[in-house]
Amino acid sequence: MAYAELAETEELHEPKSFITKYIWSQDHKVIAIQYSLTAIFVGLIALVLSGLMRMQIGFPGSLEFMDASTYYQAMTMHGMIMVIYLLTALFLGGFGNYLIPLMVGARDMVFPYVNMLSYWFYLVSVIVLIASFFAPGGPTGAGWTLYPPQAITQGTPGADWGIVLMLVSLAIFIVAATMGGLNYVTTVLQARTHGMTLFRMPLAVWGIFVATILALLAFPALFVSAVMMLFDRLLGTSFFIPAIISLGQPLDHQGGSPILFQHLFWFFGHPEVYIVALPAFGLVSDLISTHARKNIFGYRMMVWAIIAIGVLSFIVWAHHMYVSGMNPYFGFFFATTTLIIAVPTALKVYNWVLTLWRGSIHLTVPMLFALAFILTFLVGGLTGLFLGNVIIDVPLSDTYFVVAHFHMVMGVAPILVVFGSIYHWYPKITGRMLNERLGQVHFWITFLGTYAVYFPMHYLGFLGMPRRYYAYENFEFIPQSAHDLNAFITVAALIVGVSQILFLFNLFWSLKHGRKSGGNPWHANSLEWQTPETPPKHGNWGYKLPVVHRWAYDYSVPGIEQDYLPQTVSEEELIRLRESEGGQKSTDQEMTGNADSEGGE
Amino acid sequence: MAHSPQMRTLDLGEPGGWSSPDPAGGLLWRFQATKVAVRILLAVVTSLFMLFVVTFIGRSQFSDWQSLTGPLGPLGNTSALWVNTAFLVLASISIQVARMASRKHLRSTVAAATVIAGMMAAAFIVGQAILWGRLAEFGFTVSVNPAISFFYLLTGLHAIHIAGGLIAWMRSMERVWQRQAMPVVNAGLELCAIYWHYLLFVWLVLFALLTSKPETYAAIAALCGLR
Ligand code: HEM
Ligand SMILES: [Cu+2]
Numbered sequence: 034m035a036y037a038e039l040a041e042t043e044e045l046h047e048p049k050s051f052i053t054k055y056i057w058s059q060d061h062k063v064i065a066i067q068y069s070l071t072a073i074f075v076g077l078i079a080l081v082l083s084g085l086m087r088m089q090i091g092f093p094g095s096l097e098f099m100d101a102s103t104y105y106q107a108m109t110m111h112g113m114i115m116v117i118y119l120l121t122a123l124f125l126g127g128f129g130n131y132l133i134p135l136m137v138g139a140r141d142m143v144f145p146y147v148n149m150l151s152y153w154f155y156l157v158s159v160i161v162l163i164a165s166f167f168a169p170g171g172p173t174g175a176g177w178t179l180y181p182p183q184a185i186t187q188g189t190p191g192a193d194w195g196i197v198l199m200l201v202s203l204a205i206f207i208v209a210a211t212m213g214g215l216n217y218v219t220t221v222l223q224a225r226t227h228g229m230t231l232f233r234m235p236l237a238v239w240g241i242f243v244a245t246i247l248a249l250l251a252f253p254a255l256f257v258s259a260v261m262m263l264f265d266r267l268l269g270t271s272f273f274i275p276a277i278i279s280l281g282q283p284l285d286h287q288g289g290s291p292i293l294f295q296h297l298f299w300f301f302g303h304p305e306v307y308i309v310a311l312p313a314f315g316l317v318s319d320l321i322s323t324h325a326r327k328n329i330f331g332y333r334m335m336v337w338a339i340i341a342i343g344v345l346s347f348i349v350w351a352h353h354m355y356v357s358g359m360n361p362y363f364g365f366f367f368a369t370t371t372l373i374i375a376v377p378t379a380l381k382v383y384n385w386v387l388t389l390w391r392g393s394i395h396l397t398v399p400m401l402f403a404l405a406f407i408l409t410f411l412v413g414g415l416t417g418l419f420l421g422n423v424i425i426d427v428p429l430s431d432t433y434f435v436v437a438h439f440h441m442v443m444g445v446a447p448i449l450v451v452f453g454s455i456y457h458w459y460p461k462i463t464g465r466m467l468n469e470r471l472g473q474v475h476f477w478i479t480f481l482g483t484y485a486v487y488f489p490m491h492y493l494g495f496l497g498m499p500r501r502y503y504a505y506e507n508f509e510f511i512p513q514s515a516h517d518l519n520a521f522i523t524v525a526a527l528i529v530g531v532s533q534i535l536f537l538f539n540l541f542w543s544l545k546h547g548r549k550s551g552g553n554p555w556h557a558n559s560l561e562w563q564t565p566e567t568p569p570k571h572g573n574w575g576y577k578l579p580v581v582h583r584w585a586y587d588y589s590v591p592g593i594e595q596d597y598l599p600q601t602v603s604e605e606e607l608i609r610l611r612e613s614e615g616g617q618k619s620t621d622q623e624m625t626g627n628a629d630s631e632g633g634e
Numbered sequence: 635m636a637h638s639p640q641m642r643t644l645d646l647g648e649p650g651g652w653s654s655p656d657p658a659g660g661l662l663w664r665f666q667a668t669k670v671a672v673r674i675l676l677a678v679v680t681s682l683f684m685l686f687v688v689t690f691i692g693r694s695q696f697s698d699w700q701s702l703t704g705p706l707g708p709l710g711n712t713s714a715l716w717v718n719t720a721f722l723v724l725a726s727i728s729i730q731v732a733r734m735a736s737r738k739h740l741r742s743t744v745a746a747a748t749v750i751a752g753m754m755a756a757a758f759i760v761g762q763a764i765l766w767g768r769l770a771e772f773g774f775t776v777s778v779n780p781a782i783s784f785f786y787l788l789t790g791l792h793a794i795h796i797a798g799g800l801i802a803w804m805r806s807m808e809r810v811w812q813r814q815a816m817p818v819v820n821a822g823l824e825l826c827a828i829y830w831h832y833l834l835f836v837w838l839v840l841f842a843l844l845t846s847k848p849e850t851y852a853a854i855a856a857l858c859g860l861r
Contacts (some may be wrong), residue, residue, distance in 0.1 A: 143667045211678060215671050223667040249674065253682035257689060264787060269777035272693065288698030288780065293689060300685070 059145035060571050061130045064152050066462070068126030071152075075159055076119035077533075082111040084530045091523025093504055102190040104503040105174030110166075112177030113199070116305065117206060118159060120447055124312035125210065125248060126155060128454060129217050129241045131462070135561035136238050138226025138579050140572045142216040151216070154209030158202045165191065165198035173199045176501060178298060181273040181291050185266040187280055197266060200259040207252045207259075217245045226560075228581035232336065233600070235559045235585040236329065239336050240315020243343040244308045251304035251347070258297040265289070292357055299350035306443050307346040311339055313450040314381055317403050319585070320453050321385055323557045324400035325392030326596050328586035330384045338377035338384075345374040355426045364423045371421035375414070382411060393589065393596075397555075398472035402453030405480045406446050413442025416491065431501070434494020437487045445483045452479070452536070459540075460554050464567050465547030467539050475535045482529035489518050556597045559585040563599050665821040672825050676832050679795065683836055686791070687843060690784050691858065694851040701848050702781045708774040709785075712845055718761035719841060722796075725754035726827075726834045729803075733827045736820035744819060745810050752803050755796055755830070762793050781844075788840050795833055802826045 055063055086107050089099045130148070134141055142148045165172040174190030175183060183189045184196050191199075221234070221242045234242075261272040265286070273294045274286035322329040329335060351359065351367040385407050394400065416438040420426045429435060452475075459467050497510055505511055505519075553562040565575040579601050587598035593610050602610075693699070702709040709715070732747035766786065769775075776786045806822040 143664075143671070215674055215678075218674055219667055219671040223663070223670055249678050250681045253678060254685050256682065257685045260787070260791075261689070264776070264783060268783075270783035271698075271777070271780055272689075272783065285777075288696050290693060290696060293692055296692075297685065297689065 057149065059141070059149045061134050061142045061145070061148060062462070062569065064148055065127050065129075065131035067152050068122055068130060068155065069128075071156060071159060072119050072123040072127060075114050075162075076123075078163075079111045079114035079119060080530050080533065082107040082114075084527055086111065087523040087526045089503065090505070091520040093506065101503040102171070102174055105176070105501075106172045106190050106195070108501065109174050109177055109179075110162075110172050114162070115444065116177065116309070117203070118162065120309045120443075120451075121210070121248070121305070122155060122206075123451060124309060124447070125217065125241065125245060126152065126213055128237075128312060128316065129213070129245065131458070132237055132561060133217055133220055133241060134224070135461075135564065135569065135573060136235050136559055136585075137221060137224060138229050138560050138574070138581060139220055139224035140574060140578070143219045143224050144216050147212050148216050151209045151213035154205055154212065158205035158209060161198055161202040161205060165195045165202070168194035168198055170194055178295075178302070179262070180298075181262060181265065181289075181294050182275065182277055182286075185262065185274070186277065186284070197263065200263050200266075203259050204256060204263075207256045210248055210252055214245045214249045217241065218249070226578045226581060229560075229600075232333065233581060233584045235315075236318035236332070236335055236339075237312075237315040237559075239339050240311040240313070240318075243339050244311040247304045247311070247343050247346060248308045251301045251308070254297050254301035258294055258301070261297075262294065292354075292359075295354050295357055296351070299353045300347070302353060303350040304346045307342060309443055309447050311343065313406070313447040314339065316454045317406050317450045318385065318388075319557075319559065320399050320403040320450075320457055321388050322586050322588065323457075323555050324395045324397050324403065325389050326395070326588045327388055327392035328588055330387040330390075331380075332584065332586060335381060335384055338380050341377040342374060345370060345377070349374055352421055352426070355423050356430045361423075368421055368423050372418070375418060375421070378414060382407065382414070397456075398467070398469060398476060399453040399457035399555075401473070401476045401480075402449045402456065405476070406449040406453065409441055409449060409483075410446040413438060413440075413446055417442060428497075429494055431499055432494040433490045433498045433500055436500045437490035437494060440487050440490075445487065449480070452476070455540075457555065458561075459543070460550030460567070461561055461564075462568055463544055463547070464550055465543050466550045466554060467543045467547060471535055471539045475532060475539065478532040478535075479529055482525050482532065485525035486522050486529065489522055493518065553599075558583075558587055558597050558599045560600055563601050661817075661821075665824075668821075668825055669828070672828055676829070679832070679836070682791075683788075683839070686784075686788055687839070688858070690788070690843060691851055691855050693780055693784070694848065695855050696780075698780065699848065699851075700779045700781055702785060703845050703847070708769050708772065708782060709845055714761070714765050714768070715841060715845070718758050718765070719837065721754050721758040721761055722834050722837055725751050725758060726831050728754060729823065729827045729830050732806075733820070733823045736816055736823050739816045741813075741816070744816075744823070748803070748807055748810050748823070751830075752800065752807060755800055755803065759793050759796055759800075762789055765789075785844055788844065792833070792837060792840060795836070799826070799829050799833055802829060 054060075058064060058067070085096060085099065086104060088096050089104055130142070133139075168191075170191050170193045172191050173179070173184065173195035175192075175196060179196070179199070185192055189196075221238060225231075225234070261270075264270040265272050265274050269285055271286040271289040273291055274284065274289040275291065276287035277284045318329055318335060349367060349370045351363060352371045355364055355367075389404075416434070420429060420435065420438055456467050456472055459465070493515055496512075496515055498505065498515060505516070550567070552564065552567040555562070560579055560581070561569075563579060564573055580603075581600045582603045583598060583600055585600055587602075589596045590598055593607075595610065598607065598610075701707055703712070704710065728747045728751035732744050732751060735743035735747060766789070769782075769785075774782050776783050802822075803826055806819065806826050809819045809822055
């Protein structure tokens with residue numbers, strides 16, 4: 034029975050337990066869905082904001098209400114929502130919550146109550162954030178980096194209330210993320226089932242696990258900068274604000290250092306990129322392996338690469354500050370570390386490609402998204418190599434080249450994984466498949482559309498078109514053709530934006546009308562596909578916990594007809610399978626979920 | 635191809651939590667897990683205060699910095715801080731006594747030491763609050779100069795952490811009060827003590843930092859490449 038149907042019947046029979054089951058729930062699966070739906074909801078707001086911005090850039094003046102302030106507010110809220118309230122919340126609070134206990138074979142998170150609190154804090158932070166749209170003066174327009182002094186001085190939109198609400202919201206979000214993070218890490222360390230060693234965990238868990246550690250250690254930097262900026266704004270301290278003449282009047286502040294804020298912000302900000310990327314790496318590894326029916330290439334190398342990237346991500350932050358006037362030796366150091374971090378990252382890309390090599394690639398919707406991710410991440414990563422070098426970054430900094438780079442690498446790439454993962458795990462969550470045709474249409478529009486949006490932006494960046502500008506009229510160096518290109522980009526962006534309705538429709542339509550999936554439609558090995566019920570019941574495993582005998586990547590094992598070996602298959606069972614080779618097919622191979630082509634080679 | 639690498643597994647009671655066939659094993663497991671969680675929490679707290687310390691040192695290298703401990707500075711006389719430090723040390727000692735006594739099942743010692751520990755920690759917070767009040771009275775409000783701003787910010791944040799520790803203490807107190815089984819009382823006190831000792835350590839670092847001489851800051855800043 035689908036999740037929503039269950040919820041309905043519960044409500045009819047026992048409204049009180051509906052509330053404890055689906056609202057004040059302590060079940061990690063319900064909390065995961067709460068997190069995900071909230072994140073998708075704010076994500077849609079951010080998407081609409083990006084459409085409004087693109088209208089202004091592509092067709093200047095077409096929106097009546099769009100002035101410079103509104104543009105900056107839309108830009109700031111778009112960036113912050115996408116990075117923090119959508120992607121971070123979705124990967125850790127959504128996928129982390131759903132998958133960690135199921136994949137390591139636990140009944141729930143170790144501290145379900147704290148887990149529930151984590152969601153409610155997150156919800157409060159979202160409400161505070163949205164409240165800033167209605168505050169006097171509107172939300173802050175300081176840019177998602179919130180650099181002082183302009184973030185809190187008059188003249189910047191939202192300098193009165195918007196920025197205060199933003200900082201408070203971030204502080205609450207950090208508390209929420211910390212409560213969640215303590216749970217995820219402790220659950221991975223302490224609640225793995227029998228036989229589930231660390232090096233048998235699926236890479237999805239590894240990615241989320243290391244990302245959570247990054248979050249736990251990096252978010253304090255954002256917390257510190259948020260609290261100190263609140264002090265500057267509300268109590269008149271001078272942590273970040275230098276002596277300044279604003280609108281003709283000297284302010285009370287003196288001596289503060291805006292650069293100090295930049296260091297703090299990026300000490301959080303760069304790991305944040307990997308807080309989003311590492312879960313994406315992990316999830317996509319599992320998608321690729323499952324849908325190519327091949328074991329992941331270099332599993333241990335993949336794990337160590339995740340760890341190495343996590344560690345290195347703490348010593349590259351100042352590559353966001355090449356143009357802040359810092360010591361050239363600093364620039365040299367950070368350029369070097371930045372290029373070093375490319376090594377484990379490139380390793381991962383090679384390993385994905387080698388996993389695909391001679392695999393039996395099933396072009397399912399999750400696989401399409403996974404393949405698109407590899408390509409997109411490659412493009413974004415390569416432009417990152419350019420920008421990591423000081424001399425190349427200086428002229429390109431604050432141009433559309435940067436906008437193109439970071440959207441490719443941390444906007445589009447992770448979003449593609451989000452989509453792929455939702456298509457992949459939806460059957461486990463609801464018991465039904467998402468519609469495949471709709472999924473394919475959604476994929477092609479999104480994939481080709483985002484390339485139409487972001488590829489040309491690199492070129493605009495080379496022209497020197499600056500980012501964070503509200504209007505580009507009357508610049509001699511921007512030719513008419515660039516304006517035409519901007520109009521084209523806007524059209525593409527709007528098509529991509531509107532096409533997401535297909536996805537939302539699919540989500541809701543399939544809840545009732547999707548094809549029944551059975552417990553393991555992709556014939557996958559990891560534990561979440563081996564639950565006694567689908568969707569899994571409270572407690573996940575029935576009476577006894579599963580026992581794990583192998584890693585999660587035994588696909589197409591030679592000598593066995595069934596092309597996958599779930600982690601729960603023991604050596605004795607394996608021998609029996611070998612003996613019965615050529616005999617009858619195993620039963621659940623008959624309820625083939627999505628195999629448009631059969632088995633391995 | 636079952637070359638799944640082998641690693642040691644921790645088998646502590648029932649992994650995964652509830653419905654343990656053996657309730658004592660389940661309890662032990664939960665206690666161990668919570669201990670791990672407390673350690674991780676301490677790592678987060680470390681990150682938070684470390685970043686504040688680094689920021690403090692960085693900010694101290696700007697020309698408008700005025701030392702807190704100069705002859706006319708607000709902390710020219712540190713006796714109040716020493717008194718508060720004494721409270722916090724006593725709180726840590728008492729909780730340690732309670733922790734050890736609970737291992738030996740000395741119920742009345744546990745009760746007395748736990749109560750004293752809570753009172754000492756509360757006294758620390760009250761002492762800090764009195765100090766803030768006095769400073770403000772003398773005109774050293776939060777925005778007077780950056781060192782004072784840091785003083786309020788850091789001591790305030792630390793006090794909030796102590797208050798959080800008192801919440802954990804209240805749960806232990808409840809268990810003592812209800813005369814719950816000694817291992818249960820002990821488990822709570824163990825966790826409480828780890829956190830409290832750690833906050834004492836953080837306090838000592840903050841105390842040293844806030845009352846050091848500008849030359850010390852300059853030296854640290856030079857060492858960290860912040861100058
Ligand atoms: C169809 C999808 C998207 C479109 C059309 C879009 C469009 C835009 C536009 C027009 C800007 C402002 C550029 C400027 O004026 O400098 C922007 C900024 C930004 N976007 Fe997106 N975006 C999309 C998706 C995303 C996603 C998924 C992320 C997640 C990481 C993201 C993160 C950001 C960030 C961080 C900024 C910078 C904001 C700032 O400069 O303060 N965007 N985007
Ligand atoms: Cu970076």
